[in-house]
Amino acid sequence: MAQEESRSISENTKWGVQKRFQQGKAHVPTTYFLGYTEDEDGNIIIDEKQAKVVKRIYWEVLEGKGTPTIAKELMKDGIRTARNKKTWTSDSVYKILRNEKYKGDCLAQKTVTVDFLTHERVRNKEHQPQYYIRNHHPAIISEEDWEKVQEELNRRSKMFRDPDNKYNMAYSGAAPFSNKLFCGECGRPVTRRRLTTHCGEDSAPVKFTAWHCRVASKRDPNFKDCKCSYVWEEELERAFMKLLFDIKKGKAKLIEDVELSIEEASLTEEEDRRLNELGTQIDRITDKITAMAARSTGSNETIYEATMRHLIYEQEILQMEYDGLSENKKESEYLEENLKILIEVLENIKGPEEDFDPDILTKVIEKGIVYNKWRVEFQLKCGVSYEVDARRRPQRSKKAE
Ligand SMILES: [Zn+2]
Numbered sequence: 251m252a253q254e255e256s257r258s259i260s261e262n263t264k265w266g267v268q269k270r271f272q273q274g275k276a277h278v279p280t281t282y283f284l285g286y287t288e289d290e291d292g293n294i295i296i297d298e299k300q301a302k303v304v305k306r307i308y309w310e311v312l313e314g315k316g317t318p319t320i321a322k323e324l325m326k327d328g329i330r331t332a333r334n335k336k337t338w339t340s341d342s343v344y345k346i347l348r349n350e351k352y353k354g355d356c357l358a359q360k361t362v363t364v365d366f367l368t369h370e371r372v373r374n375k376e377h378q379p380q381y382y383i384r385n386h387h388p389a390i391i392s393e394e395d396w397e398k399v400q401e402e403l404n405r406r407s408k409m410f411r412d413p414d415n416k417y418n419m420a421y422s423g424a425a426p427f428s429n430k431l432f433c434g435e436c437g438r439p440v441t442r443r444r445l446t447t448h449c450g451e452d453s454a455p456v457k458f459t460a461w462h463c464r465v466a467s468k469r470d471p472n473f474k475d476c477k478c479s480y481v482w483e484e485e486l487e488r489a490f491m492k493l494l495f496d497i498k499k500g501k502a503k504l505i506e507d508v509e510l511s512i513e514e515a516s517l518t519e520e521e522d523r524r525l526n527e528l529g530t531q532i533d534r535i536t537d538k539i540t541a542m543a544a545r546s547t548g549s550n551e552t553i554y555e556a557t558m559r560h561l562i563y564e565q566e567i568l569q570m571e572y573d574g575l576s577e578n579k580k581e582s583e584y585l586e587e588n589l590k591i592l593i594e595v596l597e598n599i600k601g602p603e604e605d606f607d608p609d610i611l612t613k614v615i616e617k618g619i620v621y622n623k624w625r626v627e628f629q630l631k632c633g634v635s636y637e638v639d640a641r642r643r644p645q646r647s648k649k650a651e
Pocket residue numbers: 433434435436437438463464465466476477478
């Protein structure tokens with residue numbers, strides 16, 4: 251958010267000052283917002299049990315853990331998400347880490363309506379001013395820790411994007427696993443390497459391509475704490491094609507699993523109606539704020555500020571609920587679309603030893619997590635994950651001697 255676009259409203263507004271402005275109680279969607287709940291008056295308050303989970307997530311990032319590892323461990327410990335779901339993804343952990351609400355602030359007016367017929371909303375970039383409110387509700391993470399976590403995430407994302415393409419070695423043909431593999435032990439990117447091994451009876455050097463965690467392969471100057479093993483590219487490819495065959499054999503189970511995740515994400519009729527209603531309400535309040543912002547403060551600056559703050563507060567509450575619902579709606583549509591694609595792909599898989607096809611990989615894989623001992627988890631775009639064994643198999647036959 252550019253500085254000039256934002257308008258900081260009252261730096262030191264204390265939470266307690268914020269009383270309900272409008273008649274009745276607005277629904278506070280703390281269901282989409284781990285760590286908070288509401289009191290009898292509808293004020294946002296900290297839910298101590300959930301706040302512990304939020305603190306744990308922030309703390310573990312500062313300890314050097316990656317978001318996939320954090321997600322895996324939360325599931326192992328049976329911890330539920332804000333919507334009381336058992337499944338944690340690297341992405342859902344990441345969103346918690348990036349959310350300014352955990353330091354007590356909130357950024358209002360994140361979306362504006364662009365299409366009045368479909369009511370489709372887009373992220374507010376330059377269309378309208380954004381309002382950043384400090385001390386909007388009680389903080390779970392201190393400003394200082396929150397900033398530290400942002401720095402760490404920024405540093406990791408720079409690594410992930412690999413701006414100078416240093417780690418994506420030039421090979422004939424594309425490297426289909428590029429930017430898709432992450433280390434399950436430390437969460438950092440897994441990149442491609444050329445290695446030499448002295449196997450075979452005569453100990454002749456054999457060159458091969460492998461994928462290895464950047465930290466474990468000692469190519470990250472800042473970290474040395476990972477010992478994850480590398481996997482042969484050949485074995486990754488083999489394991490992937492075999493997985494497709496196995497999925498095809500158990501197609502009924504796959505469809506059942508995906509439909510379950512679609513059902514979890516999709517909106518009920520009532521939620522769908524609520525989503526439309528929220529769009530209209532947000533528009534109305536946005537108009538009020540815009541009109542108010544264009545007006546001069548007049549003689550009573552205090553009332554002006556208070557009114558503005560309340561409007562923004564109301565808007566933010568509606569917006570949070572809107573974002574939560576619309577995210578679920580989009581997710582269910584995405585899963586459905588990708589289930590169709592996967593089923594099409596499976597039609598053409600004939601056996602377990604099919605030649606590797608990089609196009610198929612791109613079509614169906616969201617990402618892969620490489621764990622120690624050559625275990626690889628393939629996360630499919632249709633929302634299901636499979637763990638496979640990508641251990642180097644003994645050579646079946648020696649080439650002509
Ligand atoms: Zn690692």
